[in-house]
Amino acid sequence: MKLSKKSEYGLRALLELTLAHGTATLQRHDIAARQHIPVEFLEQILLALKRAGLLSSRRGMKGGYTLIKQPQDITLGQVIRILDGPLAPIGCVSKTAYQKCGDCPYANHAQCPVQHVMGTVRDAIAGILDHYTLADFASSHRKG
Amino acid sequence: MKLSKKSEYGLRALLELTLAHGTATLQRHDIAARQHIPVEFLEQILLALKRAGLLSSRRGMKGGYTLIKQPQDITLGQVIRILDGPLAPIGCVSKTAYQKCGDCPYANHAQCPVQHVMGTVRDAIAGILDHYTLADFASSHRKG
DNA sequence: CTCATTCCGAGTGAGTTAATCAAGAAGTGA
DNA sequence: TCACTTCTTGATTAACTCACTCGGAATGAG
Numbered sequence: 001m002k003l004s005k006k007s008e009y010g011l012r013a014l015l016e017l018t019l020a021h022g023t024a025t026l027q028r029h030d031i032a033a034r035q036h037i038p039v040e041f042l043e044q045i046l047l048a049l050k051r052a053g054l055l056s057s058r059r060g061m062k063g064g065y066t067l068i069k070q071p072q073d074i075t076l077g078q079v080i081r082i083l084d085g086p087l088a089p090i091g092c093v094s095k096t097a098y099q100k101c102g103d104c105p106y107a108n109h110a111q112c113p114v115q116h117v118m119g120t121v122r123d124a125i126a127g128i129l130d131h132y133t134l135a136d137f138a139s140s141h142r143k144g
Numbered sequence: 145m146k147l148s149k150k151s152e153y154g155l156r157a158l159l160e161l162t163l164a165h166g167t168a169t170l171q172r173h174d175i176a177a178r179q180h181i182p183v184e185f186l187e188q189i190l191l192a193l194k195r196a197g198l199l200s201s202r203r204g205m206k207g208g209y210t211l212i213k214q215p216q217d218i219t220l221g222q223v224i225r226i227l228d229g230p231l232a233p234i235g236c237v238s239k240t241a242y243q244k245c246g247d248c249p250y251a252n253h254a255q256c257p258v259q260h261v262m263g264t265v266r267d268a269i270a271g272i273l274d275h276y277t278l279a280d281f282a283s284s285h286r287k288g
Numbered sequence: 289c290t291c292a293t294t295c296c297g298a299g300t301g302a303g304t305t306a307a308t309c310a311a312g313a314a315g316t317g318a
Numbered sequence: 319t320c321a322c323t324t325c326t327t328g329a330t331t332a333a334c335t336c337a338c339t340c341g342g343a344a345t346g347a348g
Contacts, residue, residue, distance in 0.1 A: 060315025
């Protein structure tokens, strides 16, 4: 039940990008310095977010990264799925990346108690993370 | 955000032990066979649960494991904490195993947005898992 | 005693995490 | 065009975790 550093850094980077949204483009080292993230690691995170269509980038002097979508249109759930994979605690209750569990004795019967309770956990997690946007995220920061 | 095999096996083993509660003691190989769990791996799981005070055991012929507490007094949250560690997605929002996050720029200010949202996720997960007991677990199985 | 079973520590191979590095492509300004 | 800056890409790595696996010691039943 753990969030990776990758996702944590990704969220913190997107926070900076959200704060700068519409105003400025940020470079790797700006984000890295503000959020204390190793710059080379951040690089591959930003790249993944770019490939997923959340960011655009420019090279050379005056280059950097910008949010390409509106902050209220990006949820934390999306971000974490891009960087960490499915939110579900086990594959057989994932809605975005379902995987049949091969070994358990209830596999096809859908009466597996583990599956049942983990389904409710998944829904609780997704219920929060898929409704919490970068806009909410940034405003919780400003208020704090 | 993943449940380990260890916890999954542990829960499935406890399901068998709950079904047998008051009636019989189960041996490793019985549980392993019924739930398709590698027997040597199961062994160390049962041992951990024993050390945590959930099970008692006897050696030798007619030996085996028994639930030592009432099924309605053991929550899935307890079990997962024993086998997998804290439920919280990040250390700085754990209530049972808090750990200050050293690197993040908000460390002491309690205004970290990641911390805020992950706190609500932790509460959601714990809210389910700390109120769902082995008794519930077993009855969801019987009904299924 | 012997045999069955749990107890316990250590080991292992595969995979993941969290970086780090080196070389290349694309912009900017002179 | 050249120098310089910044992103792009793929490789590499050290440390760690996961999911087992093994060997042997201790305990209990008959």
